[in-house]
Amino acid sequence: MLLIDTHVHLNFDSFSDDLDAVRDRWRRAGVDRLIHSCVEPSEFGAMQAIADRCPELFLAVGLHPLSAEQWTEAMGDEIEQLAQSDDRVVAIGETGLDFFKTEDRSRQFAAFERQLEIAHTLDKPVIIHCRAAACEMVQVLHNVRERLRGLPRCVMHCWAGTADEVKAFVELDFFVSFSGIVTFKTAEAVRESVAIVPSDRLLIETDCPFLAPVPHRGKRNEPAFVRSVAERVAEIRGLSLEELAHQTTQNALHCFKLPQSSSLPICS
Numbered sequence: 130m131l132l133i134d135t136h137v138h139l140n141f142d143s144f145s146d147d148l149d150a151v152r153d154r155w156r157r158a159g160v161d162r163l164i165h166s167c168v169e170p171s172e173f174g175a176m177q178a179i180a181d182r183c184p185e186l187f188l189a190v191g192l193h194p195l196s197a198e199q200w201t202e203a204m205g206d207e208i209e210q211l212a213q214s215d216d217r218v219v220a221i222g223e224t225g226l227d228f229f230k231t232e233d234r235s236r237q238f239a240a241f242e243r244q245l246e247i248a249h250t251l252d253k254p255v256i257i258h259c260r261a262a263a264c265e266m267v268q269v270l271h272n273v274r275e276r277l278r279g280l281p282r283c284v285m286h287c288w289a290g291t292a293d294e295v296k297a298f299v300e301l302d303f304f305v306s307f308s309g310i311v312t313f314k315t316a317e318a319v320r321e322s323v324a325i326v327p328s329d330r331l332l333i334e335t336d337c338p339f340l341a342p343v344p345h346r347g348k349r350n351e352p353a354f355v356r357s358v359a360e361r362v363a364e365i366r367g368l369s370l371e372e373l374a375h376q377t378t379q380n381a382l383h384c385f386k387l388p389q390s391s392s393l394p395i396c397s
């Protein structure tokens with residue numbers, strides 16, 4: 130059984146001491162490919178260095194909406210150039226809108242729209258972060274779709290909104306990725322979303338080092354724990370773990386256009 134963790138941040142300090150042990154555990158858990166997200170382009174060199182050590186790692190490049198104060202037009206060009214500089218880049222992001230605690234919306238809109246354009250031009254998916262902004266996001270996507278006559282493949286990462294909101298994203302043909310939040314006691318609304326995403330649009334992730342699933346909640350999260358996410362999602366959808374692993378792995382291969390066969394040994 131193989132799993133793909135579609136959203137990790139391994140360059141953060143919390144992994145600097147024991148990445149080899151963390152990697153051993155993800156391999157034993159059956160995680161044979163991972164997508165490394167990017168909060169700001171300055172991280173890209175560190176991400177490449179980790180991918181040099183771990184060939185199962187694929188990369189995204191982009192600017193997170195909570196770092197939007199850094200946004201300039203030149204940064205858009207930098208993201209586009211970095212995305213073309215390394216074959217391991219399979220996505221743009223993470224980008225999106227986060228109005229939970231923010232005053233400055235205009236830079237978030239500018240950065241998001243430009244990154245959607247880059248993803249569309251390069252035919253790569255865009256990894257989207259959306260918090261307290263679902264309405265505005267749907268609006269932006271409709272506008273951009275009109276302007277570009279299409280949208281890039283969109284991945285809603287770490288979905289934690291309502292089932293009604295997720296329906297609007299499913300209508301826009303989104304992939305929807307679920308994290309350890311699905312295992313939290315209070316996350317009934319998120320489990321409703323898990324139940325309604327089409328089978329060919331479902332993805333799983335850890336968003337590590339954040340959001341460790343039950344029974345690891347409160348600890349540092351790591352890619353091996355994506356198995357707990359898979360187990361809970363499988364249970365909600367009435368599938369075996371193997372069926373769910375197969376489905377989400379195929380979806381990730383298709384969405385990120387990952388190479389079909391991994392050179393890594395297959396874990397049990």
Ligand SMILES: [Zn+2]
Nearest residue numbers: 136166223336
């Ligand atoms: Zn992230």
